[in-house]
Amino acid sequence: MSIEQLAETAQAMVAAGKGIIAIDESTGTIAKRFDGVGIPNNEENRRAYRELLLTTPNLSEYISGAILYDETLRQSTRDGVPFTKVMTDNGIIPGIKVDKSTHPLAGFPGEVITEGLDGLRDRLKEYYKLGARFAKWRAVITIGEDIPSGTCIEANSHALARYAALCQENGLVPMVEPEVLMDGSHDIETCYEVTEVTLRSLFDALYNHNVMLEGTILKASMVLPGKSSGEKVPVEEVAASTLMCLKSAVPAILPGIVFLSGGQSDEDATAHLDAMNRMGPHPWPLSFSYGRAMQQAALKLWSEDLANNVPRAQETVYARAKDNGLAALGQWSKAA
Template sequence: MPLNYYKEELKKTAESLAKSGKGILAVDESTKTIGKRLASINLENTETNRKAYRGMLFTTQGLGQYISGAILFEETLFQTHSDGELMVKKLEKLGIIPGIKVDKGLKPLAGGGDIETFCSGLDGLVERSSDYYAQGARFAKWRAVLQITNNGCPSKLSIKENAWGLARYARSVQESGLVPIIEPEILMDGSHGINKTAAIQEEVIKEVYMACKTNGVYLEGTLLKPSMTIEGAECPEKSNPKTIAEQTIRTMERSVPAAVPGIVFLSGGLSEEAASVYLNLMNKIKRKATWNIGFSYGRALQHSCLKAWDGKNITAGQNALLARAQANSEASKGCYLEGSQPSSDEALFVAGYKY
């Protein structure tokens, strides 16, 4: 269908996802990556165990009070719960909008630096997205990854290629009725300072929206999922939380169009507590645009939850998930009291993170 057919629905869905006090649960780990998570609690990577874990998440009563949407892996979108009901129906009962990861993963970028990649999956995307829409998905996610190094990465080629891929994806899924989450992630790897991150991130996001304009992407029916503006993990000079919040908001104000209804930050290897604290501080800053500042966290919502669940303790797992969901809900309104919810301050950074 043409984009105009879906415009009203896209705008409504994007606004629902970006509702104040709510955020997105990213549970779209690939089969290989969820296997690593399960291995951390000594569980085998089987469909039964994957189903049990995700089923635990999607039957957490009250989760919809804090979570507006959940990004699923393709397996989960078409999967049934152990009781025979579709996983997407479990989410809908909680008032949570189902979403879907549509990219096909990172590939080496020919002509780019040794570590540079592009995100694959554009072939057949409109048709696949139509199938996902029919299954109940109403938004999509596509992750482009850029890395800052001392030898010139990200290159101009990498920035342009990844921006163009994000824009092509966004336009493609909108033509099938899905709201695109546009995710140009700047990895935490590296020894660079926060000012360099800010400069590179501003350049990247501006390039993304120039490509979106060329492709006719309907911005009111999109969300942006960036990383926070923070120094490299190996940088000896660590910024305080207030500086990180200020730099992040300044970078967004310099590069994100006001037409975008919401910015949902990724946690990108931050600890559960740090992800909440930084988000809370961002929401205390007066800003020029009215976009909602929320969250789309994976590890920062699931880390303690997975450990508490441990393959069998459903109530403990759900309580841990609710605690972090409530913490980030409060943070997205600027009223989170540090340490008021159970959390882990364990750093979740993984070098060259892929999933």
């Protein structure tokens, strides 16, 4: 695929007022979500839940793409229509999570490295044939006593860059996600410093691996104090700090930035995105790639009656998509 085609896909992913829904939870992760609301974790329930999300009426008004898990990419609706066909027929771009999760970084206690590069080229070729047009790889940076180390940041940036180059070689837009975790007692200034260093390392690695930035999307974490810090920061301060950090480290040629919710409440994630867009214009579109913040309310509703609550759950999914789509334009209102 040419860089022009990759760039076109990347731009469509961050079209005005649209964002990405992340439904790429692994079997183990979705088991925890299901357990929390009393749903048995079996393949049929996972399939039915993903069908509920992907067939939400008018979802494409606010959703440009969806990140899927390997199992989901291969599944179909109850009527036998492949999910990828349902998506493309409705103007939603199929994406795929390709990393194999985090593992301890040898020699660096408390830090992790994302694995999954072995065999990735062949997996990407298969995913493209199955209909995926973008991919996602998540790196995790933890803030704590004497961490993160430079080694951890550089190792994860190097892996993200190798993944991104392989994606583009095989016709998929890479979504690079260097998540700085909210876990910890750090203040917002520390988060800013770590996020900036991480982003600078990432884009240096992407450059060194000849990754074409015009065909790449950044999935970023917001600049926030640690969850156990006790620090209360106004919405506008989070927005301003995040913007300043991004502008100091992210090249303007990038087609767009989507944010992860990262443990924020549904409303906080929306409010912060809205505040950032109200402070525009910016060098790139700022949108969302939310998972739990898009799904949790719908999952709870569905769990109360799997057979009959699908329409009500879908209404909730649509409402969350609309709220975040408006926030991506800086037009969300809490009272709406």
